[in-house]
Amino acid sequence: MPKEAIVRTIGVKKSFMLGKVPLHVLKGIDLEILKGEYISIMGPSGSGKTTLFNMIGGLDKPSEGKVYIDEVDIAQLDAYELAWLRCRKIGYIFQTFNLIPVMSALENVMLPMIFGGLSTDDAREKAKALLETVGLGHRVNHKPFELSGGQQQRVAIARALANDPAIILADEPTGNLDLKTGKEIINLLREMNKEKGVSIITATHDLKMLDVSDRVIWIRDGMIERVEDRENITIKVGEVEGEEAG
């Protein structure tokens, strides 16, 4: 039996109006991402990764084309269904962490569960367990500003996992982290992907991601340049890293 597609985009275009001039950011993206895959969307800054991330995550509407999450056309959803989808089906991770500043690590992780209708006690227990999993069991009561960037991103990962989503979308999750911390975050994501079977889609230009990805989708100027699977990537890694070093 072929694996089910968890995300499918058909001819997704997005343009922004800059004054009277339209800026075409996505120029027709066709993608199929399977359940349990670890996908990296690679491309230079400004190529449209974040914009694509927003389309796939139901955080913005495409100008043209369709996005299917688990075979459901998300353009057809009403506000309540969309909120449910964002709450239950998708976990989001941002480059800037986007934790709620007034809430402790624990409360941040509890929030999506509260929105999902879980009781406070159940949410607290589960949030504690998740923070343990990401290695922050000892910092549950700290506020984001009391945590390092890497620790904040771990909280964000725990938060993204809160409602056992089918998909984790991560937009440059290592973009604000140093090399070593970035690597730890990547490994953590890979672990979650293996253990929980959650599909991971990261937009990134961090070449460290290549190692762990099942497939890499290269985009340039709002179009898919090429898609590579794991076997081809491993050959390429040395090449690209050599390039970067040179």
Next chain:
Amino acid sequence: MEQKKIEKQLSLPLKNAIQMSFRNMRVRFGRAIIITMSILLGIAFLMSVLTGNAFTMSLIHKGPEEIKVLLMADILEVKTRQVWLVSLSLLVCTVGIVNAMLMSVTERSREIGTMKCLGALDKFIVELFLLESLAHGIVGSIAGCLIGILTMTVVYLIQYGGLIIKIFPLGVILKYMLLSILLGTFLAVIGALYPAYVSSKMEPAEAIRREV
């Protein structure tokens, strides 16, 4: 394939919004104080002008002859000045309060976008800001009223002495106080609710992206 893949997000009871807005005000206590102070200042200014007017009118009606004559001599001037001062203080009060609330909410646009990513309904976000602005508005307005009345009473006491206590226009001042509290709370709520509503209606991507 499963039958129902997508469900509808449930509305949270008001209790959750109350808890969350309380926590927010507690943690951002300094912030809450500053916002409340801007409301307090606006309302204190308005209320001191209104109280001054109430004293003057009371002196004209119930005061001793010599003060009455003195005040009646330029009654026209007094009345124009009163109208002018009230209008000015209303303006200052409105601009001050609405501005403070607008700023405090727009700087939280990213937070609003993030909460929507986590599954918050627009309604919940509006509730959150409604509760916070109500608390700021009521506390700031009441404190502002008391400070305005107190200041003006002291000023008139110094000028006219114990006579002021005898002619103290309690009814009128209470009426002005009620109006000022209503106005201050209304302005605070409008000033917060409008930007909160706009941010909650935005696509989350846009709300997060919007830097203020």
